[in-house]
Amino acid sequence: MSGIIWLPIIIVAFGVLAYRRSPLATWTGVAAVLLLGVQLTGGGLSLLPWIVLGAVGVLLNVKSLRRSVLGKPIMKWFKSVLPPMSSTEKDAIDAGTVWWDAELFSGRPNWNTLLRTPRAELTDEEKAFLEGPVEELCRMLDDWKINHELDDLPPEVWSFLGKHRFFAMIIPKEYGGLDFSARAQSEVVMKIASRSGAAAVTVMVPNSLGPGELLMHYGTQEQKQHFLPRLSRGEEIPAFALTGPWAGSDAGSMPDAGVVCKGEYKGKEVLGFRVNWAKRYITLGPVATILGLAFKAQDPDGLLGQQKDLGITCALIPTDTPGVEIGLRHDPGGAFMNGPNTGTDVFVPMEWIIGGQAQVGNGWKMLMDCLSVGRAISLPALGTAGGKAAARMTGAYARVRRQFKIPIGRFEGIEEPLARIGGVTYRMDAARVLTATALDLGGKPSVLSAILKYNNTEGMRQAINDAMDVHAGRAVCLGPSNYLAQTYQTVPVAITVEGANILTRSMIIFGQGAIRCHPYVLKEMLAAADPDEQAGLKAFDDAFFAHVGFTISNLVRSLVLAVTGGRIAPAPDLGPTSAYATRLTRMSASFALLADIAMLTLGGDLKRREKISGRFADILSHLYMASAVLKRFEDDGRPEEDLPIVRWALDDSLAIIEERLDGILRNFPVAGVGPLLRPFVLPLGRRFRGASDQLGHNVAKLLLSPSATRDRLTDGLFLQRSEEDPMGLMELALEKVIAGEPVERKLAKAFGASVNTVNMDAVLEKGVAEGVIDAAEAELVREAMDITTRAIAVDDFPGVEKKDKSAGQEAA
Numbered sequence: 001m002s003g004i005i006w007l008p009i010i011i012v013a014f015g016v017l018a019y020r021r022s023p024l025a026t027w028t029g030v031a032a033v034l035l036l037g038v039q040l041t042g043g044g045l046s047l048l049p050w051i052v053l054g055a056v057g058v059l060l061n062v063k064s065l066r067r068s069v070l071g072k073p074i075m076k077w078f079k080s081v082l083p084p085m086s087s088t089e090k091d092a093i094d095a096g097t098v099w100w101d102a103e104l105f106s107g108r109p110n111w112n113t114l115l116r117t118p119r120a121e122l123t124d125e126e127k128a129f130l131e132g133p134v135e136e137l138c139r140m141l142d143d144w145k146i147n148h149e150l151d152d153l154p155p156e157v158w159s160f161l162g163k164h165r166f167f168a169m170i171i172p173k174e175y176g177g178l179d180f181s182a183r184a185q186s187e188v189v190m191k192i193a194s195r196s197g198a199a200a201v202t203v204m205v206p207n208s209l210g211p212g213e214l215l216m217h218y219g220t221q222e223q224k225q226h227f228l229p230r231l232s233r234g235e236e237i238p239a240f241a242l243t244g245p246w247a248g249s250d251a252g253s254m255p256d257a258g259v260v261c262k263g264e265y266k267g268k269e270v271l272g273f274r275v276n277w278a279k280r281y282i283t284l285g286p287v288a289t290i291l292g293l294a295f296k297a298q299d300p301d302g303l304l305g306q307q308k309d310l311g312i313t314c315a316l317i318p319t320d321t322p323g324v325e326i327g328l329r330h331d332p333g334g335a336f337m338n339g340p341n342t343g344t345d346v347f348v349p350m351e352w353i354i355g356g357q358a359q360v361g362n363g364w365k366m367l368m369d370c371l372s373v374g375r376a377i378s379l380p381a382l383g384t385a386g387g388k389a390a391a392r393m394t395g396a397y398a399r400v401r402r403q404f405k406i407p408i409g410r411f412e413g414i415e416e417p418l419a420r421i422g423g424v425t426y427r428m429d430a431a432r433v434l435t436a437t438a439l440d441l442g443g444k445p446s447v448l449s450a451i452l453k454y455n456n457t458e459g460m461r462q463a464i465n466d467a468m469d470v471h472a473g474r475a476v477c478l479g480p481s482n483y484l485a486q487t488y489q490t491v492p493v494a495i496t497v498e499g500a501n502i503l504t505r506s507m508i509i510f511g512q513g514a515i516r517c518h519p520y521v522l523k524e525m526l527a528a529a530d531p532d533e534q535a536g537l538k539a540f541d542d543a544f545f546a547h548v549g550f551t552i553s554n555l556v557r558s559l560v561l562a563v564t565g566g567r568i569a570p571a572p573d574l575g576p577t578s579a580y581a582t583r584l585t586r587m588s589a590s591f592a593l594l595a596d597i598a599m600l601t602l603g604g605d606l607k608r609r610e611k612i613s614g615r616f617a618d619i620l621s622h623l624y625m626a627s628a629v630l631k632r633f634e635d636d637g638r639p640e641e642d643l644p645i646v647r648w649a650l651d652d653s654l655a656i657i658e659e660r661l662d663g664i665l666r667n668f669p670v671a672g673v674g675p676l677l678r679p680f681v682l683p684l685g686r687r688f689r690g691a692s693d694q695l696g697h698n699v700a701k702l703l704l705s706p707s708a709t710r711d712r713l714t715d716g717l718f719l720q721r722s723e724e725d726p727m728g729l730m731e732l733a734l735e736k737v738i739a740g741e742p743v744e745r746k747l748a749k750a751f752g753a754s755v756n757t758v759n760m761d762a763v764l765e766k767g768v769a770e771g772v773i774d775a776a777e778a779e780l781v782r783e784a785m786d787i788t789t790r791a792i793a794v795d796d797f798p799g800v801e802k803k804d805k806s807a808g809q810e811a812a
């Protein structure tokens, strides 16, 4: 047999080995068989190829030899290119756990892992809380009044929150807390947020990263016994102060310092810190009774030991302590409490350090460890609430609002934003629930929490912007009946807090993901840093050669799966969405390949290449969000009617992933790498262009009428069937308008184009008189018109009131 015939056999054989991630020994064996075959079928027997194969085989398979000949110099090189990492960066990377994100990084996600995970459900107690105190709270909230008249929650709401332990959802029962699951916390925040952002933020903060969370994990027994019951009962209002004028995103660079000294506390001389700080933007700060404060501990006089810079430290400081100045309030566009505070020479006894003296200097690690849980719950729930409210109200508005004699939702131009709202909201909700599931399984998924925070707040921004455009003037003019503008105004808060979004996308998601979720990179880094050189070399060598095999495998898998459209990838039976799972598997392989090549060729420089890192972040995000969509559809029992929204969300995610892969290849910072890899990543060019117009039409249609799909999509919102409530009014208007439509069609058929809202009364009379419709039908249309008039109305205010306001400002 000639070489021409053997070449494809060799390529296929090695391709199969790479695709299947076969061990090195199998590669060597197969190489020997192939060599024998080549020689026996005419290549001629020759010793040299056997010597070469034998030498390579021994070198790679005999680990002790491989380590000393290859592993050692490679590890030396690896150490030299490893970017320097500050201790704060290291703590951030070490923090938390990984889950499905690691599967997505593997290039070969095992879908059964995801699909077999039972969805987190609510307990009876949690359901009762949602149906009881949460509903009652929502009925007490008047967001217009809160934001435009009171500039605060009413006193009765504050006491209701304390009485029903809304601030203690994360605190264990033994300390008087509610000890709710992540899923329950998410549902509570989502429902409150659908009623009032200010109330939701007020509830979120004590249940996110802050004194309660830190005390539970790191507090001393005495601190827990003292503070947790008081926090549970709402007797203490906590705030957490990390950010200052000079340290925002780069919180670790804070200038706030505490110097170890002796001072008087409870009549005795004790060790503590003399702390000075200036913080800003602190939520609940203006009303806080205890301040969780992060500062840098210093010990210039060596009172605690040799070390002078002890590191970031967290303390709990009563706000009535001498030297603490709780300043005025910021105005972040919502009425929740937020403001600056300072401390001047405040004596903080060691007893106030969270966890006591043993935890001095561990503050950053504590924060990073605890950040992921709250970040994965509160803001993602708030973002989803924004999407759900936008979906429900915009669909209704687009049906009741007519221009050019038809509901505006029937215009193709309006279908586009409607479809986006529906698809993005479904995706956010699916990811919200999936991540709560991961948390309830005991995980602290740091990368997923960043993905959720970023995508669900950006999703909310998208949905609210679209909703504003569809409502147009109805959403622009402020007033009690405007259910959108307040959310629109406070969207930037969600975008900014707990890791501002640009930073989260361009630095954190992939920066942390590449190390934490990658199957080998962290192992290599830890091995290279191991002070026991022998153990380090052994671990490094194992990880490195597995890593090489992993990269080669992903090269082959990326190509093969791209050419076959992912069809040959094993996928569970997902019915109508099976093909999406295989496409995502294909994208996962391409992502893993590019991620490896980027790390290999850019090394530490990748950190600065935020445009590349941001695209990787989008790919990982959408791999995750799309997985969540698949899981949600399965968990819901594959309801056929939801398929348009599911497909829209998945098509959109695939298009974004592919566009970002293309962007990485086009912009790869090392010359030649992009063109070289393109045939392995996008051999057939770009195939996914997002949802079709027809699919968008189908999604928009689902939002325009009451249905089980619409209810599932917006489940968990606070809704009242009351004309007194602006959202309730719109909902009732939708029902009436739909009920009246068949009557209008009869009239249109009988009287043609002369039917419109301006002459409707006359048309109705004529219709009844001529027997086209009966009196009851005429009444239906009148009612629909009447309620629509009220639902589309905007608020107006006496001009004099405005004059007074500005006069007041001038006087002030």
Ligand SMILES: Cc1cc2nc3c(=O)[nH]c(=O)nc-3n(C[C@H](O)[C@H](O)[C@H](O)COP(=O)(O)OP(=O)(O)OC[C@H]3O[C@@H](n4cnc5c(N)ncnc54)[C@H](O)[C@@H]3O)c2cc1C
Residues within 6 Å of the ligand: 240, 241, 242, 243, 247, 248, 249, 250, 280, 281, 282, 283, 284, 332, 338, 493, 496, 497, 498, 499, 500, 501, 502, 503, 504, 506, 507, 610
């Ligand atoms: C309403 C509100 C409530 C808050 N509540 C609290 C609280 O309770 N406690 C608390 O401690 N803090 C709180 N914060 C502070 C919040 O966490 C910070 O605002 C946030 O960390 C960003 O800091 P900054 O506003 O100073 O922006 P900066 O850090 O100045 O960032 C400005 C921009 O630069 C981007 N950026 C920064 N670094 C990078 C980078 N390396 N790569 C790419 N982009 C980058 C950011 O994404 C942002 O877009 C709150 C803020 C607000 C507005």
